[in-house]
Amino acid sequence: MSSSVLPAVAARPSRLRLFEPITLLWVALIAALLVLVAAPLLKLLVISFEEQDTGVFTIQNYFTAYGRQRYIDALINSLLLGTLSAAISTVIAVPMAWAVSRTDMPGKGFTWAMVLAAFIMPPYLGAIGWILLAGPNSGWINVVWRGLTGATDPLVNIYTFTGMAFVIALHSFPLVFIFVKSALDLVSSEMEDAANILGAGTWTAMRKVTLPLVWPSILGGFILIFLETIALFGTPAIIGIPARINVVTTQLWQFFEDPVRVEVAAAYAIPLLLITMGMIAVQKLMLSRKGFVSQTGKGGERREVKLGPWRWVMLGWCVAVAMLSVVKPLTVLLQASFAKAWGRGFSFDNLTLRNYEFLLFEHDVAPRAVWNTVWFSGASATIAGVLALLVAYIVVRKLMRFADALGFLAMAPFVIPGIVMAIGFYAAYAGPPLSLYGSGLLIILAFAARFLPIAYANSQAAIRAVHPEMEEAARILGSGRLHAIRKVTAPLLKTSLLGGWLVVFIVASRELSAAIFLVGPRTRTMSVLLYDLSEQGNFEVVAAFGGILLFITMVIVGIGMKLVGRDFMLRRE
Incomplete structure (x- = not known):
């Protein structure tokens, strides 16, 4: 074989490695984190220096924002x-x-x-x-x-x-x-x-x-x-x-x-x-x-x-x-x-189920708001949980170069106030070309980004508790990495991951600061509707709707205690 052919043959495996599942996964995670974290923040910063209609650079927005006492x-x-x-x-x-x-x-x-x-x-x-x-x-x-x-x-x-x-x-x-x-x-x-x-x-x-x-x-x-x-x-x-x-x-x-x-x-x-x-x-x-x-160490007497x-x-x-x-x-x-x-006050002639009946069967928005809350919270918890698990696995197992950059992006929303994140999503995705304002997708993505650090911290702690030797044993016996993760690692992590999912679900179901800027007429959540009802001053209906929200939350907490343990909300690291 001629010497000119050898470099081409040697280079082929290197190119093929670019298409290995772990490389493609790394690229997909980078793209997802850029969409959820980096793009909204960058758009927020850019739009703060733009005129609304022309897009021309200006600092007048800051003078307007802080120009009044x-x-x-x-x-x-x-x-x-x-x-x-x-x-x-x-x-x-x-x-x-x-x-x-x-x-x-x-x-x-x-x-x-x-x-x-x-x-x-x-x-x-x-x-x-x-x-x-x-x-x-x-x-x-x-x-x-x-x-x-x-x-x-x-x-x-x-x-x-x-x-x-x-x-x-x-x-x-x-x-x-x-x-x-x-x-x-x-x-x-x-x-x-x-x-x-x-x-x-x-x-x-x-x-x-x-x-x-x-x-x-x-x-x-x-x-x-x-x-x-x-x-x-x-x-x-x-x-x-x-x-x-x-x-x-x-x-x-x-x-x-x-x-x-x-x-x-x-x-x-x-x-x-x-x-x-x-x-x-x-x-x-x-x-x-x-x-x-x-100085006494972990084993010190208490x-x-x-x-x-x-x-x-x-x-x-x-x-x-x-x-x-x-x-x-x-x-x-x-x-x-x-x-x-x-x-x-408290009297039998003042008791009624009418408030609950009105909300559950007659109100034109309340039943949809209940469904929206469950659907948006569940979907955002799932997205955050999957992203967090994959990023944490790559970071903890050090599978890729610059893996810590993924961990940094996953934890970045921790230092971003929820209301700032919401405005960033509005600026980045509400208008053309995506025009997602008022859509369920925009709310789900914003919630997933908002609570990604919770899921990531939970996943990182869980993965560190699982020694990599068990995965390595499975790979020695012929299992691929993804198969080893699915058959060995995931079953060991399921309790911790379920606890993290439930925590994200609960905090997302009550989120108002981000939702108030992103909901549309058909995507109102229970928290936003509660605020709308409170502005109307009908506290009987507000209290009843709050009771429904608390009931849903307590059901989720009960499920968490049954499946994960009574302290699933209090042992996050």
Whole structure:
């Protein structure tokens, strides 16, 4: 064979490798992540510098977005609201987490159940419950207060800045609780014992020794709630708009009123993204400068702190939080959902099933909204789960060069506020040539991108727990990689993957901040319809529809507990 033929023969396998399944899969994943993550963000940035009609480069959009004091005040209000809500959440959650993890407080199972209930209850539904409880004119707390004291002024008024932050914190604190408790569960008791020997009491040891060890988790929970709050739409719209408190998300919604000014909205949204990235950087900087490390290792002994009579005080704190975050709002919502007129109180002649009958059989949008919610949430959870599994497998097994770039793209939406992601999808895909505005496909893709980091973190942790030797054994026996994954790896991962799928389904089913910008007349979800009904002021129907949403959520949670375990929502890494 001539020497000129040899290079061609040698090059042929190299070219053929370009068409191997793993290479094609890598290319497909890159394309999918570019569509879901990179393209919307790039379009958002580009359109913020374009004139709406001509597409000519301009910075006028930024001058318009921040050219009025009202718009600047909205940004300041969001930052203050995020700080206050995160601070309240931390104050609520840290003592609860310490009591459940480290002490002999009774009622730990009850506390866990209430944390789970507060987590799965949509924040905007809790806001409606607190309007029924603490509205200045007809809220139950103020009605009882006036009846007992004869006062004319309300005892509490939920339509205030502090009231709004309080309601947000009541449904955000589970994030801090989960972070801090998970960290406390890994801390040995030996250093606390040493502090006690040196004369420190229980509370001093907790403040000086235990909490500094979990400082990263406390800070992480604080920052996460801050970022979630400044990107939250439901509660600021339901409580803030009637109270004339403007924040970034409600201002963005006003930019989408007729005429739609998407280029101004894009310019106004960019600082949210920069703030999020800045907060993540601040967190890393603070933790790099000051760290606390336990030297006892994973096997260190953990003993419950004996609180004596104080254990009942801690239980009282947990019960009070449960009453405020779950029991009272749910009770008043349940009463309103079965009431002819919720203001008439609890009486048999005021009970009716009419609200549910109207929604399920007569309302022209509600049944479709229920179906849309189930379909969109299920489809987005499936897309996110499949993408996350494939990306995590390639990253963990290091199958391709630059595999970490895939992991970076999969986690990128974590630092992108949901409302910014929604505007990016609107800018990228709502208009020609795809013209997807108002379609189910656009909502499904936006939800999949929004919650991809949850699925990816879950898949990555699950794959790392499976040793690659079992796959290698199957391949030695003649199995291909994809066949080994399907027959060996997938069965070992199915429980964890199902748990991740259920978590994404649940958070997608209650998502409002992204959905409100993307739905059309025939693609309204339950969260969007709930907001529309709340604007109409018919709280009986709103409460009934909220009850339907909670019923669906509880069914999914029940299925998750049956198939995966009772802690499937609380053990994500």
